[in-house]
Amino acid sequence: MTTHTAYAERLHHPPELAAEPFGDSALMLRVKNDDADFRRTASSRLRDVLLEVRPYGVLDIVAGVESLLVEFDCLAVTHEQLAQTIRLAVAGKGLEPGGASASQSLFVIPMVVSEEFSPDLPGVAEELGLGSEAVLQQFSSSVLTINLLAAAMAPMMGGVQFPGQVSRCVEPRTNVEPGSVMVAGTNAIIQPFPGPSGWKVIGRTPLTICDIREDPATSYKPGDLVRFEVVPEGEWARLEGQFLRASAASRQEGGHGDLP
Amino acid sequence: MTFPERAIGIKVSEAGWLSTFQDLGRENSEFMGVPCGGAADQHSAAAANILVGNSRKSTCLEIMGGRFAFTATQDVMCAVTGVPAEITVDGDLVAMWEPLCIPAGARVVLAKASGGMRNYMAFSGDLETARFMGSAAPESRMGFPQQLAPGQTLTLHSRYRGFTHPFLTQPLFRLPVPAPDFSPDVWTIDVVDGPETDRTPGIRKLLSSSHYTVGTKSNHVGLRLDGPVVHPEGLGEIVSHGVPIGAFEIPHGDELIILGRSRTLTAGYPIVAVAAKASLSMLGQASPGRKMTFRWISNAEAVEQYREQQRLLAHLEERVHALFAAVGLPVSAISAASPSPAAA
Numbered sequence: 001m002t003t004h005t006a007y008a009e010r011l012h013h014p015p016e017l018a019a020e021p022f023g024d025s026a027l028m029l030r031v032k033n034d035d036a037d038f039r040r041t042a043s044s045r046l047r048d049v050l051l052e053v054r055p056y057g058v059l060d061i062v063a064g065v066e067s068l069l070v071e072f073d074c075l076a077v078t079h080e081q082l083a084q085t086i087r088l089a090v091a092g093k094g095l096e097p098g099g100a101s102a103s104q105s106l107f108v109i110p111m112v113v114s115e116e117f118s119p120d121l122p123g124v125a126e127e128l129g130l131g132s133e134a135v136l137q138q139f140s141s142s143v144l145t146i147n148l149l150a151a152a153m154a155p156m157m158g159g160v161q162f163p164g165q166v167s168r169c170v171e172p173r174t175n176v177e178p179g180s181v182m183v184a185g186t187n188a189i190i191q192p193f194p195g196p197s198g199w200k201v202i203g204r205t206p207l208t209i210c211d212i213r214e215d216p217a218t219s220y221k222p223g224d225l226v227r228f229e230v231v232p233e234g235e236w237a238r239l240e241g242q243f244l245r246a247s248a249a250s251r252q253e254g255g256h257g258d259l260p
Numbered sequence: 261m262t263f264p265e266r267a268i269g270i271k272v273s274e275a276g277w278l279s280t281f282q283d284l285g286r287e288n289s290e291f292m293g294v295p296c297g298g299a300a301d302q303h304s305a306a307a308a309n310i311l312v313g314n315s316r317k318s319t320c321l322e323i324m325g326g327r328f329a330f331t332a333t334q335d336v337m338c339a340v341t342g343v344p345a346e347i348t349v350d351g352d353l354v355a356m357w358e359p360l361c362i363p364a365g366a367r368v369v370l371a372k373a374s375g376g377m378r379n380y381m382a383f384s385g386d387l388e389t390a391r392f393m394g395s396a397a398p399e400s401r402m403g404f405p406q407q408l409a410p411g412q413t414l415t416l417h418s419r420y421r422g423f424t425h426p427f428l429t430q431p432l433f434r435l436p437v438p439a440p441d442f443s444p445d446v447w448t449i450d451v452v453d454g455p456e457t458d459r460t461p462g463i464r465k466l467l468s469s470s471h472y473t474v475g476t477k478s479n480h481v482g483l484r485l486d487g488p489v490v491h492p493e494g495l496g497e498i499v500s501h502g503v504p505i506g507a508f509e510i511p512h513g514d515e516l517i518i519l520g521r522s523r524t525l526t527a528g529y530p531i532v533a534v535a536a537k538a539s540l541s542m543l544g545q546a547s548p549g550r551k552m553t554f555r556w557i558s559n560a561e562a563v564e565q566y567r568e569q570q571r572l573l574a575h576l577e578e579r580v581h582a583l584f585a586a587v588g589l590p591v592s593a594i595s596a597a598s599p600s601p602a603a604a
Contacts, residue, residue, distance in 0.1 A: 023534030024452055024562035026504040051291065060290040062502025062525045069502025071290070074537060074563045075570060149293030151524045152402050193401050212392050212402050218292075 015042055015095045019083035025074045027082055030067045031095065039066040040158065042095040044147055044222065049093045055085040063148035063222070065156075105224045105246035109190070110231040110239055111140075111181050111203040120169070120200035124183065128164050136230055138162055139202070144188055144226040152193045153210045153218050157226055160186045172198030179204045181228065188228075192218075203230070206239040219245045262590065263421045265385070268336060270414040274329040276370075279408040281387065282322035282380065286395040290502075290525055297397040297522045300480060300544025301378050303440065303569065304341040308382035310577045311339035311359050311435070313584045313591040319389050319396040320382040321408065327371040328381075330414075334364045335422035337384040337589070343376030343442050343545055357437045359384075359580075359589075361423045375442040376545035384590055385418025399522070419590035435579055438572035440542060446471060447552040450539045452562050454508060456530035460492040463532045467508075467554040472516060474550040480522040482509075483546055489516050492530040500526040506535030506543065518543060536562035538569045 016032040031042040043066050050061055050070065057077035062069040072082055113121065113136060125132045144157035166183045173196060176182070180191040182199035189199055192210035210218045220226070224246070231239075272279075284305060285298020299305030299322060306316040321328075323342075340347055340356045347354050350366045362368055373379055389396045389406070398406040408414075457463060472487035489510050502525055503509070509517045509529040518535060520543075535543055536557060546552065557565075584591045 020455055021453075021559065022455060022502075022531070023504045023506060023537075024559050024566070025537050026502075026534075028455065028501065047291065060288055060296065062290045064501030064526050065499045067499070067501045069504065071504060075567055078563075079559070149291075150526060151293060153293040193403070195401060210402070212399075212404055217393075217402075 015090065017046075017083075017087055017090060019079070019086065021079045022069060025072055027070045027072065027079055027086075028067060029070060029086065036066065040147060043068055045095045046090065047148075047222070049089055049095070050086065053089045053093070055082060055089065057082055065147075105220065107220055107224060107226045107244060108247045109181075109205050109207065109209075109226060109228050109244065110235065111205050111228045112233050112236055113203045113230055114233055117180070117204035118202050120182075121202045124166050124200050124202055127166060128162055130163070135162075135202070139183070139188075140228045140230055142227070144228075146220055146222050146224045146226060147187075148222050149218070150189060152195065154189050154192050155209070155218075155220055155224075155226065157188045158186065160188050162186055166200055168198040169200060172196055173201075176201060177204065179206065179209070181205060188226075203228070205244075206236045207242050207244040209244045211243055214243055219243070262588075263419050265417045265419050266334070268385075268416045268418055269333040270330050270336070270383070270416055271332075272328070272330050272408050272412050272414065273367075273410060274327045274369075275408045275410045275412070276323045276326035276328040278324045279328055280322050280398045281319055281389045281396040281406040281408070282398070283319050283396045284317050285397050285521060286393045286399075289393045289395075292393075293525065294393060294399065294402070295522045295525055296505075297399055297480070298395065299378075299380065299397070300520060301342060301380070301541045302544070303438075303541035303573070304378070304545075305380045305382075306573055307357065307437065307439075307576065308339045308341040308380040310573065310580055311341070311357070311437070312337050312382050312384040313359075313580055313589060314382060314384065315592045316573075316577075318382065318592065319387040320380050321387075323370060323373075323379040323381060324377055325373060327369060328379075329367060329369045331365060331367050332362060332416075334418075335420065336362050336416065336418065337420045337423065338362060338368070338381055340370060340379055340381050341439070342379035343373050345373035345379050346371050357439045358435070359433055363422070376550070377547045378545055383416050383418065384420040385416050388415040388417065401522075423587070423589060433583065435583070436572070436576055438569070438576065440545075442545065445551065447542060447546070447550065449543060449552055449554050450536040450557045450562065450565065451508065451533040451554045452536055452557060452559050454531035454533045456492045456495065456532050459495060460490055460510075460530065460532045462490050464556060466490060467533060468556055469553075471551050471553055474546045474548050474552070475515075476548045478546070478548060480520050482520050482523060483518040483543065485516040485518065485552075487516060489514050492532065495530055498528040498530065500528045503527050503531065504534055506537070506540050507531045508533040508535070520544065536565060538562065538565035 018030045020028045022028045057072045060071045125135045142161040144159045146155045150156045176197040181203040184199045285296040309318045392404045472485040475484040507519045
């Protein structure tokens with residue numbers, strides 16, 4: 001198949017997009033597909049397409065787990081006009097996952113496991129039918145992808161190699177300490193600032209992952225890769241408060257190539 | 261007649277209950293997980309800056325409750341907007357929603373705000389402040405409180421050199437000011453359909469026929485209202501998705517939440533209505549105890565209302581520019597150029 005044919009096929013069969021008004025100045029976009037993983041990947045790609053194309057009238061974009069909320073200037077465009085522009089952009093660019101981009105970084109994030117830092121680890125182990133050690137082993141051998149930046153720039157990551165889904169807390173905590181490493185489903189997230197969360201806390205990183213005195217405030221961005229490394233509690237003091245930066249090797253070479 | 265910019269000290273002797281630097285909020289930050297934030301009453305904040313010849317997006321002060329007082333080392337021009345309050349210059353009452361020519365050393369006091377949450381004070385020129393993602397707006401959760409403390413001296417870079425009316429000492433400006441009416445006992449807020457409105461039988465009648473009271477746990481993240489609610493029917497789990505400013509959420513309890521500009525960006529609760537864009541500034545002024553009811557309008561009406569609100573601000577902006585140019589008062593080069601797309 002030639003490149004030309006592939007391109008034409010893509011034009012004729014763009015992924016179907018549902019575009020629903022969310023008030024007078026926002027449009028909710030969802031990729032229609034039966035496969036949740038496909039929807040997630042496609043929404044993430046859709047975000048990149050919109051950030052690149054910047055359709056007229058778009059003010060900002062909020063990434064959901066499998067959706068995108070597009071906020072726009074209602075005096076510049078209507079819901080219908082914007083939906084049409086977005087469908088055209090998608091038809092032209094496609095939503096197939098791109099290859100590893102050159103700017104993709106790898107972050108190796110140290111994490112301390114202790115009774116205090118990992119209150120939900122025994123519960124998660126029980127839910128998955130594994131021992132705590134096995135949970136940590138599977139967690140730290142997973143290469144996670146940052147799907148989106150959630151509240152206060154929290155990196156929401158997919159791809160945890162657990163044998164099943166981890167449920168959320170029945171009663172969400174009103175305050176979770178910064179640095180807490182949390183899981184739900186097969187996703188992981190790090191709490192950048194104190195605040196409430198219903199995710200299960202299994203460890204804590206001594207690093208500062210978001211600091212508004214840095215520019216940008218985080219080194220990571222959607223699409224970057226993360227691996228967690230369980231370190232002894234004795235390492236805490238040495239690493240505490242250091243600003244998280246990409247591992248040097250990944251920044252030089254980029255992409256999946258340098259993963260073990 | 262233009263003068264070079266000079267640095268002026270503005271000594272804040274009383275800082276009210278909570279006063280911060282403020283502006284219209286961050287742009288292009290939400291895709292990075294940072295809410296836009298910014299003045300909850302965007303209309304009043306924009307008007308304050310327009311009234312002193314600034315760009316709408318300039319840094320101003322947001323003052324919430326109590327007494328706020330300052331003295332400037334040089335002549336300054338300022339304007340105060342927002343809910344009704346008492347403003348005095350060396351003890352003399354002056355008007356809100358007007359450019360005020362403040363002589364060096366005069367003590368300006370803002371007090372007795374009533375009927376709502378916020379006042380906005382803008383100064384002709386640029387207030388020096390830290391910025392996060394390009395904006396002076398507070399983002400307290402991420403460690404950017406931007407709060408003013410009593411005794412603090414702010415730095416203003418201004419080209420203003422004082423102004424006196426040729427015949428009257430106190431200048432009188434007649435400007436077409438679109439000041440909102442905060443006086444009704446029950447505010448009527450316009451809403452449009454939300455994604456789950458049709459799945460929530462009875463919600464239309466309930467919201468438009470009931471009174472809701474703003475609760476004490478309300479803040480810039482959201483207003484929490486006491487009043488009758490109904491829960492949507494037949495909804496499965498809603499996967500976390502982005503939520504617009506003004507979304508009416510009904511969580512599991514019997515509470516109605518209207519999300520503000522510093523909302524958590526994603527949530528999994530049903531959205532039974534969304535406040536019309538032109539009503540958001542009013543919502544941003546609602547203080548605990550405030551009673552409100554809701555009126556359903558179409559999307560087309562919502563857009564028309566917002567167009568009219570922006571037209572009035574643009575009209576004020578034109579008149580201020582014409583007036584200031586005629587009498588030699590400084591006008592921000594940015595605002596004099598082209599208005600934002602929203603104002604077009």
